[in-house]
Amino acid sequence: GENVEQHPSTLSVQEGDSAVIKCTYSDSASNYFPWYKQELGKGPQLIIDIRSNVGEKKDQRIAVTLNKTAKHFSLHITETQPEDSAVYFCAAWTLSGSARQLTFGSGTQLTVLP
């Protein structure tokens, strides 16, 4: 089955700096990669996603890049703000048995220091 590894597990940056979180996946058939942000006491919220026919996608301060050959994808947050502090999860959507499902990374606790 699919294995998704996420690094780092914790990340602290100064406000205004950039943050990068990286994930690797094992199943070359994976074709959809969402990123979720989870704030304390809340459920994960989708913030950006990318499909395997695209190499990069950007939404304001957030961007995701995908390298299909190397089977890794990354989340980039620029001009970080304290409200970006949260746990971020990557995921890969792939075939599991006879159905498709999301496999999640282990999460990255991002802290933006004012």
Place this chain on the structure above:
Amino acid sequence: DAGVIQSPRHEVTEMGQEVTLRCKPISGHNSLFWYRQTMMRGLELLIYFNNNVPIDDSGMPEDRFSAKMPNASFSTLKIQPSEPRDSAVYFCASRLGATQETQYFGPGTRLLVL
């Protein structure tokens, strides 16, 4: 749109008691997922349904766990009997259909089994 609704938000019970968690997916969504989140194991998929039919329950930890989806707007996850190691946050998520990748999470139920 109200989003995915879960109840209760918090549950404290004693070991051996039955626990029932409830979920109302987003209206019109045909797939529903139950996840468990712990510090040690991260986000784990327990079971998911397409059109009210269970598709993959390989993540259900033991026979003490059961899930039902009697109609398109309601699902339950039951633990009987509950054990302290079941303490976790349980999330429900829904998506538009089997071929739509994006999942939307509810706020979660925080379960504590004493």
